[in-house]
Amino acid sequence: MFVVTDAGLATLFCVITMLGWGSWANTQKLAGKDKWAFPLYYWDYAIAVLLLGVILAATLGSAGSAGMSAAENVRQAGTGQMLRAVWSGVLFNVSNILLVYAIDAAGMAVAFPIGVGLALVIGTVASYVLAPRGNPALLFTGVGLVVFAIVMSALAYSKLPRIAGRSWAKGVAAAVLAGCLMGFFYPQLAASMSPAFQSTPIRAGFLTPYVALVFFGVGHLASNLVLNTVFMRAGGLSYGDYFRGTPRLHLLGLLGGIIWTVALAANVIASGVVGPAIAYALGQGATLVAAIWGVAIWREFRGAPGGAGRLIALMFAGYSCGLVLVGMATQ
Numbered sequence: 001m002f003v004v005t006d007a008g009l010a011t012l013f014c015v016i017t018m019l020g021w022g023s024w025a026n027t028q029k030l031a032g033k034d035k036w037a038f039p040l041y042y043w044d045y046a047i048a049v050l051l052l053g054v055i056l057a058a059t060l061g062s063a064g065s066a067g068m069s070a071a072e073n074v075r076q077a078g079t080g081q082m083l084r085a086v087w088s089g090v091l092f093n094v095s096n097i098l099l100v101y102a103i104d105a106a107g108m109a110v111a112f113p114i115g116v117g118l119a120l121v122i123g124t125v126a127s128y129v130l131a132p133r134g135n136p137a138l139l140f141t142g143v144g145l146v147v148f149a150i151v152m153s154a155l156a157y158s159k160l161p162r163i164a165g166r167s168w169a170k171g172v173a174a175a176v177l178a179g180c181l182m183g184f185f186y187p188q189l190a191a192s193m194s195p196a197f198q199s200t201p202i203r204a205g206f207l208t209p210y211v212a213l214v215f216f217g218v219g220h221l222a223s224n225l226v227l228n229t230v231f232m233r234a235g236g237l238s239y240g241d242y243f244r245g246t247p248r249l250h251l252l253g254l255l256g257g258i259i260w261t262v263a264l265a266a267n268v269i270a271s272g273v274v275g276p277a278i279a280y281a282l283g284q285g286a287t288l289v290a291a292i293w294g295v296a297i298w299r300e301f302r303g304a305p306g307g308a309g310r311l312i313a314l315m316f317a318g319y320s321c322g323l324v325l326v327g328m329a330t331q
Contacts, residue, residue: 001067001208002060003272010273011327013266014282018323020263021116022289025103027256029298036249038100039231040242044253045260046093046224050217052261053210061210068202070210078205081192085212088188089219091181095119097227098178106171107294113153113287113315115175115182117146120284122183124277130187131195133275134329142325143281149318153291156301156311189216190276193268209268213261281326288319 004010031041061070068076095115102111121143128139154172192215194206202208207215232238263283271279295301301308 001062001064001069001210002269003064003066004269005273007273010270010279011282013270014274014279015285017263017267017270017279017283018285018289020259020266021283021286023286023293024256024259024263025100025290026293026297027252027259028100028103031249031252032104034246034249036245036252037235037237037241038104039228039235039237040245041249041253041256042097042100042224042228042231043242044250045257046221046228048254048257049261050214050221052258053213053217053265056261056265057210057214061208067208070208070214073202073208073211076204077207077211081205081207082215084188084192085207085215086219086222088185088192089216089221090223091188092185092216093220093223093227095178095180095182095185097231098174099182101231102171102175102178104171106175107298110153110294111171111175111178113150113291113319114172115179116284116287116290117150117153118176118179119182120146120281120287122180123186123284124281126184126187127190127275127280128277130191131276134278136329138325138329139277139281142322142329145318145322145325146287149287149315149322152311152315152318156308156315159305159308159311186276186280189268190271190280193271195272209265209272212268213265216264217261278326278329282323285319285323285326288316288323291315291319 004013028038028041028045032038057070061073099111099115102115105111124139124143128134128136189212192207193209193212194203232241263286267279267283274282295312301312
């Protein structure tokens with residue numbers, strides 16, 4: 001299977017994660033401009049997550065002489081490890097649906113910094129406890145600066161004039177809940193994988209990153225059959241509405257899922273070198289990327305008073321400095 005052994009390349013993979021996780025939601029924003037409700041968008045997203053996981057396992061996960069092929073790994077995988085990966089997909093699905101709702105209600109510039117920022121803090125701490133690797137002083141100082149940036153984001157958004165029909169309180173509450181749940185999906189996924197998947201033999205019963213992605217996708221899509229159906233009914237939507245969607249709208253959902261899954265794959269591959277805590281923390285620099293999209297491209301803070309601009313600047317500074325320190329923790 002394809003593996004990474006160089007710390008510099010692993011860090012580059014984490015940057016790819018940051019860009020992917022911070023950008024996929026643009027596809028949902030574009031679909032929303034065409035009045036495509038997020039539960040409808042999310043079906044294509046969930047399908048793409050599983051399909052791309054299977055494709056990666058059959059290609060990169062089965063090529064070359066390093067590690068163990070996907071088929072061989074499935075045959076020796078332990079039930080507990082497979083269930084961990086499936087459960088991580090369920091946790092992520094619940095949190096991501098809440099995050100998409102928060103984006104719809106409060107915008108990318110707020111939902112991501114609050115929701116994904118909280119996930120960064122929780123996931124980094126939990127992953128470090130699982131596999132302590134890197135400089136803890138630099139790592140957790142960087143995480144502290146991210147917490148500061150989250151607070152600045154919430155304060156900046158509180159200064160925006162309220163838009164009729166949109167609930168700021170519900171959007172922020174959904175982002176907080178999404179972040180709390182999202183922070184636990186990655187440690188579960190990391191715990192299902194062998195700590196030394198780059199070499200052979202792989203620890204008995206554990207999964208390679210590629211096989212873990214497949215089981216993650218299974219949990220994600222299976223839980224979506226229940227969760228997203230509930231959201232659809234709450235919004236007065238039917239499966240007929242989904243099948244009446246245009247090819248463009250379906251492609252946007254598929255593209256969103258592909259972008260996110262490529263980012264996750266890059267992250268779990270890199271985690272074998274830099275450790276899951278640092279890989280996850282760097283990847284969740286997606287909050288900074290999403291905030292840039294929200295502020296500069298989608299103009300979500302247009303019309304905000306001058307004080308909000310200073311808070312946004314502090315938010316960007318907190319995230320930037322925090323991510324630099326997390327990157328330095330890999331040394």
